[in-house]
Amino acid sequence: MKTTAAPSNAWEVRMRWGDRSLEAEVIDGRGRKSLSLGEGKDDDFVIGNGARLHFACVEAGLAVRFSTGVAGTGSLKGDAAVSLGQLIERGLVKESGDTFTLTLGAGDSLTLQVGAQTIEVRQARGRVTRLRLDVMATLALVAGLALLGLWVASTLMQMEPLDLIPRELKK
DSSP, rough: OOOOOTTOOOOOEEEEETEEEEEEEESSSSSOOEEEEEESSTTTESTTTTEEEEEEETEEEEEEEEEEEEEEEEETTOOOOOEEEHHTTTTTSSSEETTTEEEEOOOEEEEEEEEEEEEEEEEEOSEEOOOOOOOHHHHHHHHHHHHHHHHHHHHHHOOOOOOOOOOHHHO
C-alpha cells in the first residue's frame, strides 16, 4: 500500500463511543465519495436514536446533512466552536423539515453528538493510504494462476490410482 499526502479536499470522519474509537473514514471524492450513518440497511455505519447523517464531497467542500436528534458544535473558518442551534440561527445551516444541511469548507470542523456517540468531522491531515493497482502485474498473476491450475489438472488426469489393498483381501 502506498501513502500519499492528504489532498485539500479530503475530509476525515471519526466516530467514538466515549473515549473508545469506533471507526474512521476519509471522504475525498476520489476514493470514498460519501458516507451515510444511521440505522438503515444502506447506511455505512450504525448510529442510534433514529438519527441520520450523510456526508458527501462537493466542489465547495463537504456537504453534511443531518436529522433531528443530532447535537453538537461547529467551528467555521477557524472561529471558536458554537452550538448547531447558533449556526442555524445565523443561517449557516439550512433547515428543511427535520433535515439540516451545512457545507464545510477549508478550516471548518464539526463535533456531533448522537446519544453517547461522538462524530468528529474535519479536513484530513497527514497521509492517506491509497492502494494502487498495477494492471499488468495483476494480469500476469491471473495468467500464472490459470497456467498452474491447468498443469495441476493435466498431471492429475494422467495419474494411475494406487492399489494399496492386497489382492487376497479384496475377495
